[in-house]
Amino acid sequence: MGDVRTAAPEGSFKLYAVEGGTAAMCYIFKSMKTNRLLNAGDTIALGTPIFTPYLEMPHLEDYDLKIVNVQARQENRWQFDDAELNKLLDPPSRRSSS
Numbered sequence: 001m002g003d004v005r006t007a008a009p010e011g012s013f014k015l016y017a018v019e020g021g022t023a024a025m026c027y028i029f030k031s032m033k034t035n036r037l038l039n040a041g042d043t044i045a046l047g048t049p050i051f052t053p054y055l056e057m058p059h060l061e062d063y064d065l066k067i068v069n070v071q072a073r074q075e076n077r078w079q080f081d082d083a084e085l086n087k088l089l090d091p092p093s094r095r096s097s098s
Contacts, residue, residue, distance in 0.1 A: 025057060045088055
């Protein structure tokens, strides 16, 4: 059998392999803090329900973030309804530096 390889897709790709989803979330939060995109006291929106450890990350001392929960409900087939999305229109729900 010959060497079977597929051609690389066109374009530029950067890949950062991590240990799993929780590690990825940690790296994202750390990168956002390091680059001053996220600061202690900022308010973030979390789409829920989500994996429980993700709910705790914003409360860690390293981040000390405020949370607005935007809930997807089973009766809506896990979609966000307008009332939940409208929470994002309230200024405190936007990312804001202290």
